Amino acid sequence: MIHIYDTTLRDGAQREGLTLSVEDKLKIARQLDKLGVPWIEGGWPGANPKDGEFFRRLQLEPLTQAQVVAFCSTRRPGGLAAEDKMLAAILAAGTQWVTIFGKSWDLHVTEGLKTDLAENLEMIRDSIEYLISQGRRVIYDAEHWFDGYKANPAYALQTLQTAVAAGADWLVFCDTNGGTLPQEITQIVSDVTNTLDPQRQLQFGIHSHNDCELAVANAIAAVTSGATMVQGTINGYGERCGNANLCSIIPNLQLKLGYSCLPDTNLTRLTQVSRFVSEVVNVAPNDYAAFVGKCAFSHKGGIHVSAVERNPLTYEHIAPTQVGNERRIAISEQSGLSNVLIKANAMGLTLTKEDPRTRQILAKLKELEYQGYQFEGAEASFELLMREILGQTSTLFTIQDFQVHCAILPKRDYANATQHHSLATIKIAVDGQNILEAAEGNGPVSALDAALRKALSQFYPELNKCYLTDYKVRIIDGGAGTSAVTRVLVESSNGLHRWTTIGVSDNILEASYQAVAQGIEYGLLVRSPQTCSLVDVK
Numbered sequence: 220m221i222h223i224y225d226t227t228l229r230d231g232a233q234r235e236g237l238t239l240s241v242e243d244k245l246k247i248a249r250q251l252d253k254l255g256v257p258w259i260e261g262g263w264p265g266a267n268p269k270d271g272e273f274f275r276r277l278q279l280e281p282l283t284q285a286q287v288v289a290f291c292s293t294r295r296p297g298g299l300a301a302e303d304k305m306l307a308a309i310l311a312a313g314t315q316w317v318t319i320f321g322k323s324w325d326l327h328v329t330e331g332l333k334t335d336l337a338e339n340l341e342m343i344r345d346s347i348e349y350l351i352s353q354g355r356r357v358i359y360d361a362e363h364w365f366d367g368y369k370a371n372p373a374y375a376l377q378t379l380q381t382a383v384a385a386g387a388d389w390l391v392f393c394d395t396n397g398g399t400l401p402q403e404i405t406q407i408v409s410d411v412t413n414t415l416d417p418q419r420q421l422q423f424g425i426h427s428h429n430d431c432e433l434a435v436a437n438a439i440a441a442v443t444s445g446a447t448m449v450q451g452t453i454n455g456y457g458e459r460c461g462n463a464n465l466c467s468i469i470p471n472l473q474l475k476l477g478y479s480c481l482p483d484t485n486l487t488r489l490t491q492v493s494r495f496v497s498e499v500v501n502v503a504p505n506d507y508a509a510f511v512g513k514c515a516f517s518h519k520g521g522i523h524v525s526a527v528e529r530n531p532l533t534y535e536h537i538a539p540t541q542v543g544n545e546r547r548i549a550i551s552e553q554s555g556l557s558n559v560l561i562k563a564n565a566m567g568l569t570l571t572k573e574d575p576r577t578r579q580i581l582a583k584l585k586e587l588e589y590q591g592y593q594f595e596g597a598e599a600s601f602e603l604l605m606r607e608i609l610g611q612t613s614t615l616f617t618i619q620d621f622q623v624h625c626a627i628l629p630k631r632d633y634a635n636a637t638q639h640h641s642l643a644t645i646k647i648a649v650d651g652q653n654i655l656e657a658a659e660g661n662g663p664v665s666a667l668d669a670a671l672r673k674a675l676s677q678f679y680p681e682l683n684k685c686y687l688t689d690y691k692v693r694i695i696d697g698g699a700g701t702s703a704v705t706r707v708l709v710e711s712s713n714g715l716h717r718w719t720t721i722g723v724s725d726n727i728l729e730a731s732y733q734a735v736a737q738g739i740e741y742g743l744l745v746r747s748p749q750t751c752s753l754v755d756v757k
Contacts, residue, residue: 221442221478224258224358224424224450225251225465227496228273229290231456232262236502241272243499251453252282254492255485256465258448260288260318265308274312288358289314293321293346296334300349310353317350320360320393321382323375324367336374340381347385358448359387360426365399368407379415389422389448390415394437397430397460401440408444424448427463429455434463439471442478453496454505466493466511470542490543510542517547518558525557556581559605566602568609580608591695591704591723599711599718599741606744615740616675619653621645623663623728641666649678664731671735679743692727705730711738718742 228244231237239247244261251259261277262270277287289312294303309317321343322328328339347357359382361367361375368375379390392408399407404425412423425441425448427434438449449472455464466489472478473486481489493511497504506513516539518527526533527546539545548561556572559581563570570577583604584594594601606612624642643666644657656674660666672682693706707722707730718741722733 220447221472221480222258222424222448223256223465223469223480224260224288224448225256225452226260226290226426226450226462227251227452227456229260229262230450230458230462231452231454233458234456234461234502235458237456237500239269239500241269241276244269244273245276246499247453247496248277248282248285248287250492250495252285253485254488255481256285258288258316259285260290260450261312261314263290264312265291265305271308271312274314278313286316287314288316288318290318290320293319293342294349296332296338296342300345303346306346306349309350310355315354315356316358317355318358318360318391319346319350320362321346321378322363322367323361323378323393324363325371325374327363327367340377343378343381344385347382347387351386357385357387358389358391358424360391360393360450362393363395364392365394365403365407366396368411369403376411376414379411383415383421389424391424391426391448391450392441392446393426394428394434395426397428397434399427399433399437400431401433401436404437404440405444408441408446412445422447424450425463426450428457428459429461429463430459432460434461435467435471438463438468439476442472443476454493454502454508454511456500456502464508467509470510470537474537474541486541487543510537511544513547515539516544520555522555525555528557528561559584562598562601563605566605568602568605568611570605570609576608580605583608591706592721593706594721597708597719597721599745600720600737602745603720603737603741612744615649615743616678616736617648618732618736619646619648621667621670621728621732623667625663643667643670645670645674647671647674649675663728664735667728667732668735671732671739675739679739682739682743692730695723707731707734709734709738711742718745 227247228239232239248259248261261273264271264274274287274289289309291305291309294300294306300306322332322339325336328334328336332339347359350357361379364375382390394404408423415421423446425438425446427437434455438451442449449463449468451463451465451468453465455461469480469489470486473480490511494504504513509515516535518534523534527535531538548558556577559577560570560572584601588594603612622644626640641660641663642657643660643663644655645667646653646655654674656670658666658669658673660669676682695704695706704723704725705727708719710717710719718738720734720737720741722730722737724730724733
């Protein structure tokens with residue numbers, strides 16, 4: 220069995236731009252608990268009020284199965300563990316398990332701590348013995364272990380021997396700078412475990428950083444060399460380039476190497492937990508992440524799609540459902556008939572390879588992609604295209620004309636800032652009636668969106684709940700300067716479903732109108748329109 224030790228709430232929170240509130244930490248901890256992670260490092264009590272409050276809250280409402288771990292360094296040089304305020308805060312956190320880190324590298328002892336090698340050993344011994352005397356169990360993180368061992372192997376071994384003699388339950392090899400290679404991990408972990416523990420009575424762990432893009436590989440190398448605890452973070456969050464990504468480590472160990480990390484039924488929650496944590500920490504998910512990314516099991520090329528349809532093993536190393544993910548078939552100019560048929564089936568449309576409309580859809584797709592459309596990110600627009608060719612659409616409204624007027628006015632509160640006001644007028648035809656409406660907005664797209672919905676709301680009153688919250692564009696041919704073709708993606712929702720539509724034009728407002736109008740059209744034609752809402756625009 221491999222013991223998974225999550226440090227998202229402590230080491231992961233050291234990622235630049237990532238900040239967690241107490242509530243955020245509690246939400247993540249409870250998700251990890253449900254996932255079956257046995258060890259959750261909650262933070263450094265005493266380092267800040269937030270971490271102290273986190274541990275206090277968990278004392279009142281404990282987790283169901285996971286051990287919550289408090290983290291701290293060894294005592295300061297020249298003092299006593301029993302009088303150290305940091306260790307007092309650790310004890311106040313009330314956790315059974317404590318992780319403390321100490322120096323393995325003589326350079327850090329003399330240059331960082333400004334003390335001698337003997338005192339560093341005494342700091343390790345005194346801290347561990349004191350915590351154990353207070354009824355705690357100790358995980359010892361050997362900081363900078365691999366750099367220290369390569370620089371001075373005899374002294375590095377002394378630090379671990381001191382921790383063992385003091386009573387530490389676990390010894391964790393830390394690649395703190397993230398610069399060690401997998402073959403070095405394998406050799407050093409094997410040599411050290413054989414030297415320290417020829418009878419195989421000690422328990423070893425690995426804590427790797429991703430500065431060389433090797434944190435996952437290094438963690439796996441350590442496990443195959445004798446480590447039985449892996450420390451890492453969800454989505455690989457962490458300082459500098461991040462920590463070892465548990466979302467990759469766990470399925471690799473469990474599905475590829477046969478180690479038990481989580482209950483099999485819990486492994487299917489991995490993708491959901493990855494995305495939940497991404498949402499809580501307000502970091503956009505990595506669509507291309509292994510195992511849990513949106514594109515991890517996405518197929519675009521026609522040959523690939525055709526083969527996967529016959530046998531998923533041809534282009535999928537595992538079944539996506541094993542980690543709670545799903546297969547996606549992308550639609551693009553590289554698509555074949557298989558892509559179209561699979562997408563049609565997923566959308567509830569009946570098509571066959573022999574149906575001439577199938578080739579008509581594929582030809583239209585490739586023609587539009589040549590013009591700058593990209594349907595793999597706008598599946599609702601592709602569905603509308605298919606339904607139009609299949610004769611399953613109707614004309615809900617027709618644009619006749621629109622104009623947008625923009626003005627820049629001084630902003631009263633900021634001397635050097637400006638506030639943008641836009642007025643849009645739009646003329647559309649609905650059921651033979653010509654409608655002229657105007658609306659203001661904070662920017663031209665906001666005004667255009669408001670005018671369109673205002674004109675349509677008397678015919679489709681459910682659209683009063685629509686709103687546009689964000690706007691982003693992609694310039695397709697940047698060399699064309701201000702005449703460049705622009706691509707706009709709009710994501711819409713009815714509260715239960717989300718769909719994405721696209722607009723392309725050398726006029727950014729025209730592209731925006733196309734995307735917004737298609738989003739409304741799709742909501743009215745395909746999805747229940749009762750709570751239609753534009754929630755994101757890319």
